[in-house]
Amino acid sequence: MKWLAFAFLFFATSVNSQTLRIGLAEDPDVLDPTMARTFVGRIVFAGLCDKLFDLDEKLNIVPQLATSYQWSSDNKSLVIKLRSDVTFHDGETMDAAAVKYNLERHKNMKGSNRRGELAVVSSVDAIDASTVRINLAAPFAPLLAVLTDRSGMMVSPKAAEAAGEKFGAKPVCSGPFRFVERIAQDRMVLERYPGYWNKGQIHFERIVYQPIVDATVRLANLRSGQLDFIERVAPSDIPSIRNDGRFKVAKIVEIGYQGITINVGKSDMAQKNPLGKDARVREAFELSLDRDAIVKVAMDGEAQPGNQWVAPSNQYYGKSAPVPKRDVERAKQLLREAGAPNPSFTLMTPTTSDAQRIAQVVQAMAKDAGFDVKIQSTEFATSLNLADKGQFEAYVLAWSGRADPDGNLHTMLACKGPTNYAGYCKEDVESLITQSRTSLDPAQRAVAYDKIAQQVAKDRPIVYLYHRHWLWAHTTKLSGLRTVPDGMVRLQGLKMN
């Protein structure tokens, strides 16, 4: 039997002795699921760490390390059945005790970035080796979705205990590939984990992730054959890639959004400018914008116009608040009614090229209605600080998105949300948000979101503009690519022909 396994291993490696080289748009931060903060880091985790649950192309939640789940009748506890054939990269078994350890680590570790999304988890019980129960202080609908992201990633308790705070330097997870090395700003190398539970789906020996910030250079690397796959292609490059028979383009509407956050109550600055003070001025501002044209000019058409925290194609999109059409005449009239025919405000804009383009297009459009928009281009780190202190009038800010709509809504628009830069706080919206979080029935949640959408569309603490397309380009030899809206590159099933 043993020789058979060896023969199989040998066979497997000789067939799959291939490396997949992926070009990333940024350098990830620390590779510890508990501490990690960046979007791009999640792409690397997709190779490194499996999660309790995963998302499919239609944003359905499907089991990964779990096999099934069951909510209790009061919706205050979730019982998860686990796979029994999963080991970590150090050979340790992934069982209920490991899940309990991991969830507690997420909740208790100093500096954990998962604490917020797991706040409602009160305790975790390992019922038997393959059954775990998560107890909640209150029903929490987004929990499953949260477990499809870093909170659901399981690391080896033994390795985590040994490494302590340094775990991120050499992560030990249970994903298809294990960590080999990382050279900051240059590359992250992963190699195939032979003990992976789903190894039939894995067709590469090595994965190399290379952060290359400049989109042009990233593409040049794909063209010259240094990379097999690149994420976040510049929209303007799409036509030329399409014309090149060697490459294919994949696109997915993101789950995040691009928008303009308006200071409506974050600080007293909100009352000092017409935009923050008067909802009519905000309405006029929104009416002066032509989202289709913004998408066409700023994104070369590679985005879906939208006016809510989820895209119009999402099941939780509030259909009672559709995307408004541009209406400059009405905008002018509103400004006259508000007694400010030529309102002026400052639009804080990070120095990224996307944001700068949006700001300039918005500036030109709003001018038609009489607005005098001053662009205040601000380095990103500084802009965050100013936003946090409420020292801004309007702010071009994107959100990378979460699988559950709550992740796109709660932290920005709930009264105490940590990124509620608008300073928005409405009692009825607050209770609706709570309702949408505590109800597990999708139909009920949809009703709540529809009501929130209507109110937010009137108050406009955030003027949502569009939802980008995740644009990927890869060699035509690559097949089996799954386009999931969270923008992660799943390696299961990927194959080089």
Added chain:
Amino acid sequence: MFGFAIVTFFVVLALFAPWLAPYDPVATSWSAVRQAPGAAYLFGTDELGRDVLSRIIWGARASLLAGVVSMCISVACGVPIGMLAGYLGGWVDALISRITDAMLACPFLILAIALAAFLGPSLTNAMIAIGISATPVFIRLTRAQVLAAKSEDYVEAARALGNPHLRIALRHILPNIAAPLIVQATLAIAAAVIAEASLSFLGLGQQPPAPSWGSMLNTARNYVDQAPWMAIWPGLSIFLLVLSFNLLGDGLRDALDPRHK
């Protein structure tokens, strides 16, 4: 001469930009996005349908302003401090020299980036950042020149006549060390133009939508493949302007500094 001619050319462009530019440099046109150079737009249009030629012409203002104002800041700070150090000597000199050494030991652009990030992105702040970062060069040069001049006969003579220090420094030393300073100042303009472009390239310069060659290059970077004209013209303009200041500096050096002949 060539250098002087090109500098003059750009100064004229900058001064008469409103009359010379065929279009409004910030006027967008959604129907003419990234058009190749042609009859309507000699240098083509950019990603928002703005005329590149007009932006180059207006951008000359930002670049010249950045070059000249940064240089003035460096000179205004560097020369007095350098004179103080050179003239007074002693612990004042030691202190100033060490601080100067420290500033010179940090890469110029890093200093400028940190300062510009500290002050916040804008053309004015970029000029201040560049000006301050380039100051130590002037301190060091002035100090060395003052040290050399201090022992010259005419300074000794002026001192013997009981002239006050300030008068000696301003009336006797400064005119005699002016030549190398003027040369250095011209070269500093060239360096400052590049530095401004670099800062704008990193998004720390001119505020959009106002044009600056560096920020034009920054946006052009995303379109080098489809719209190379967006990158070529501003790059070429920076190159020409900097080259001409460098040539001018060389010419001045030859004319003003007899030892260099």
Added chain:
Amino acid sequence: MLNYLLKRLATIVPTLFFVSVLIFGLQQLLPGDPAIALAGEDRDPSVVAYLRAKFHLDEPLPVRYWYWLSGVLHGDLGESVRIQKPVMELILEKLPVTIQLAAMAMLIALAIGLTAGVISAVKKDTAWDYAANVFALWGLSTPNFWLGILLILLFAVELGWLPASGYVSPFEDLGANLAAMIMPAFVLGNAIAAVLMRHTRSAMLQVLSSDYVRTARAKGLNERVVVLKHALRNALIPIITLGALEFGTLLSGAVLTEQVFSIPGFGKLIVDAVFNRDYLVVQGVVLFTATVYITLNLLADLAYFLVNPRMRV
């Protein structure tokens, strides 16, 4: 001699002290709370508070400076907040890359600068002189990030001769390593060539008019031999010592060049760290480069002093 050496050495300590104050001050004065910048998209308040406490961000500046300085004096430059790696490790990781880039750039600069300098000195005041001058100046006048983009377009995208960017360790694949480094090295070297050309020109002019060369010429030696063997060899010392001082220019240039070519060296490390507010990295790396720069400066000074003992700085 010994006196001069000691005097020169004594200035290093205060200079380094001011360097440390300068970069600490600049970095700490940057707007944007590092804790908020580093807390990620969610900016969970508990994470922000944790980062503040961990990096003493709530304490007064002098106290924070003291924390940092005492670490540095014990050889501990701290840790990158962003990727949790000791700064010293990062420096050691990037050092070979930067040294290679700098060395290659310097070689290219010497090749261009020396040739142009010798030609313009020998053919002084002719069209050759002028042409060599303009040729060298073009390097000084080209924004290097622009040149980099154009080169990538030409050699990587259009012709496909060279990789567009990235870095391969020379121990892994020397050919690939050189192919990846040649463009950035050229872009960087180009800028320094002009300076070296000027040094070469003036040093050569000086040597060429010396008695020593006049004697060689009088002996009826071939002009080529005179120029290359006698004159250039003597001019080399000041050229090389002055060239060493261009290290600062090199690092400054590397900032953007590395950004454009995605070379994982010091320049990219510092710039990314400035924008991410990973301030211990900025402080550590700048302090390190400043120390190297000051040391090189000292060595150049000493070399100069040895060659020309009458000179006093």
